[in-house]
Amino acid sequence: MSEFSVELRDVVKKFPTPEGGEVFAVNHVTMQIKNGEFFSMLGPSGCGKTTSLRTIAGFEWPTSGEIYIEGEPMGHRPPYLRPVNTVFQSYALFPHMSVAENVAFGLEMEKTPKQEIKRRVGEALEMVKLTGMERRNPTQLSGGQRQRVALARSLVKRPKVLLLDEPLGALDLKLRKEMQLELKALQQEVGITFVYVTHDQEEALTMSDRIAVMDGGVVLQVGKPVEIYERPNCRFVADFIGETNFLDGEVRAIDGDRVTVYIPRLKDELVGTKASPVRIGEQVVVSLRPEKTRIIENKAKMGNCFSGKVLNIAYIGSDTRVFVDLGGVSLKVWEQNKISTLDPEAYYERGEQVWVVVMPENALVLHLG
Amino acid sequence: MNPHRRSPLVVVSTALVYFFLYMPIVVLFLFAFNSSKTNILFEGFITQVGPTEIVSGNVIQSPCGPFHWFCELAKNVEVRNATRNTLTIALISTLTSTIIGTFAAIALQRYKFKLRTFSEVSLYIPIVIPEIVMGIGILVLFSQLFTLLNSALSLIGDSQLTLGLTTVIVSHIAFSVPFVALVVRARLHGFDQSIEEAAMDLGANELVTFWRVTLPTIMPGVLSGALLAFTLSLDDFVITFFTTGPGASTLPIYVYGLLRRIVTPQVNALSAVWILIIFVAVFLTQRLQSRQAY
Known part of the structure; x- marks a missing residue:
């Protein structure tokens, strides 16, 4: 088993612009994310953090470079064959399915026996404190509850790595602070590697073991929250954090x-x-x-x-x-x-x-x- | 002033709209029970039940009582054939055009490709082209194609390619696809593509994702499109008129034929049944849709 949960080696992602040119969304990024780590990618919008996350998930393929998950090169492997799961900013719950059906979806895809699905869905919902909401429709839930369903839906698959794309972005401040602590506690409980994308520096400082500060598709600094704040290595990092x-x-x-x-x-x-x-x-x-x-x-x-x-x-x-x-x-x-x-x-x-x-x-x- | 007070103008205009929309249908229903064979004046209901008796062009007694013309209709072999043709055409063309139209809408929504604008415009043009132009176009195409194929394959007699049920079905599919695509695209607008990504992320491949996530989400749109295609096919006259052949006449074609000879209340009875079926279909679809809309 590799020491690193996720590794990006010299990853480049170019997108064509409407004018016919090319833009580097991710520009030669190399990152090593350790097992069981809460790792955040932090930067302003357009800095390449979400694109980096999407290349790990398999929604985008790098133009060049390689993504390794658990030491294995991912190449052009589609998302459904990668040992990672994603929590989306928009939650992306299936609107035509109940809470329980949403959570069970991933297990059904694995052809897990019915009895086990039922048990694990129950456990997952208990973990995110949504017991009793099984039969509700996602539209009947509040933002925070939807977020929990999205979390349960991903965690129930017991992925090696959980990718979170600004999962708290749509919540109000108070709820966001609560969820920050809950997420961190949850991560420590399940021991899964979390790769967390955010533009909120306070959120990143509160939750992360390590932070990668990004701008313009480039990683500027990687370090513990205290290192990022107390010893920024360039003007941008000093300005962006705090x-x-x-x-x-x-x-x-x-x-x-x-x-x-x-x-x-x-x-x-x-x-x-x-x-x-x-x-x-x-x-x-x-x-x-x-x-x-x-x-x-x-x-x-x-x-x-x-x-x-x-x-x-x-x-x-x-x-x-x-x-x-x-x-x-x-x-x-x-x-x-x-x-x-x-x-x-x-x-x-x-x-x-x-x-x-x-x-x-x-x-x-x-x-x- | 009470803002909830109804203005007389609103009441009158609403009443007028309903009058002009529904009065013809009411009259049509009424005449389906007319005792007069000529169907020009309403001569009263057929009240007596018994063996058919006709006095100076008026049916005064019938085994079916007031439903005389409906019974006549049921006995009419031509009507039964036309109904069967119409339903066969409508079902096959609806199914096919719904599938093609849905995929066309998804492709146009999702992918950026060369000629995308061209494909989109060319898909919707048949909606604005006069039906008669399309009808003639399709007729010319078929007859030329068939002449060519018949001589190329040296087909003779019964094995020759001719206009018939198949040509009608093909042309109905052709004019329904744009409507289905238009309706499904409207539903796809604002479709959150991240739910498809979520499905793939959770282990569903492209096919399973489409079947379990994409299709159920856009189903109301697909159903609306299918219903539209179905009703368009049911009452299409112009294009059917050009592409139909012997033994393949549909109800609108048959009714048109009847009208040229004599207007009997059978036509009204037929229309009444028709309208009832369509009402039920529309009602059911609405019910289905409101249950799925969230």
Whole structure:
């Protein structure tokens, strides 16, 4: 048995455009998904994540490259001969069949004995908490319930890999959060490899063991949620995952992990941490997470301290979001409200003169792109 | 002003629509019970039951009572033959054109291919072409083809290819296919193709997917198309007139023949039966469809 559940080797998928040209939906993607892993493909729409998933499922065949499932090359094998099952964004429940019939469909295709089908359908529905709904029609279910039926229908086949294409996209926020936790718990319970496609970075961070961030058909970074968030390897990843501030600059000095960058806007130097390989003299971008940037009222005797003026403030309960004008750049700073008070002195005011400080380990120096 | 108050204009126009739609049918039904043989004036019902007795052109007594003309109809061999022909033609042409039309609609919906627009337009053109033009076209085609084949295969006598039931069936299939395709395509519009992918994903091959998932989902459309094809075939006159041959006359052709000689209430009786059958068919299809629509 292969170490990897799913492997994409140099997969390319081109589609013809209406103008007669060609567009790379997936551009030389290589990915290795481990057994029992919750693996997410994350990116904006059109980044190639869904196409990648569809090539694994067999709905699309790669233009070049190969998909391996459990170490076996899939070639042009049709979907019904692959040991994977898919949960669709639109649920794709069969409208002319009851809940139980929907779930039983896959087992009937395997010619499973009737008695066993009945037992396994019952178990699957119990797992997704839909016992008692067997005879309902999909139209009589809520969005969340339909989603559960789609899950049960796929899981009842006991696939090696479950592919999920934005399965929570159509649900409202509260239900989505509930289902996120449920899905994760379910995955740990059944121990199946989940390949999850989403454009929601929070969802990917919450659920995944590892995330592949994609853009323009290319995988930009693969890593654990903490690696993706704390050590993005390029500007796009830093921007797409969470919120951040960018300052353009030029590398002046490199000392191990520490990089000194001259920021023309601030007319000052900033010491940051190397997050992607850079050279002296290179034009780079420094990423400052709003929650890792501090505001102080008096100039501190330390590096990375810049004067600014409060442009705007937004009190949102747990945090106060402060926007500081820093040499013409609006810098976002999230200040956690750790003390419960009504005293206006405790909060910043518009137009106030302040200082912004950043620890060198919180300023990530990234190459452009 | 009460928005639910019915405007007299609406009431009058609705009444008029119903009057003009259904009055001819009511009159037709009424005349099926006419005691007059000539069917010009309504001379009253046949009230007496007994051996047939005719007084100055009026049937005053019949073994079937008021249903005299229906009994006459049942005894009429020509009518029975015409009915059999009509139903044979309608059933075969409906079945065939529904299958062809459904697949044509699916192909047009699903695949992008060269000449797709051309195929689509050429499929729907027969709907707008005057029937008489199509009728003449089909007749010329058949007669030329048959002349050619007859001489090429040196067929003589009874084995010669002639116009008849088969030519009528073929031409009925030809004009029904576009209608079926049109109706099925309407149903396919908005068809969620991901349910087919889901079926394949769950282990169904292409054939099983079509049979278990695609077809049941578009069934209401297919049934509507079939019903349309069936009724079109049942009452087609023009194309049948051009393509029919000896011994293959259908009910509309037979009725037309009767009208040229003498209009007896038999025609009305026949039409009454006809309309009743169609009503039942339409009603059943509607029931079937409303149960399947979700």
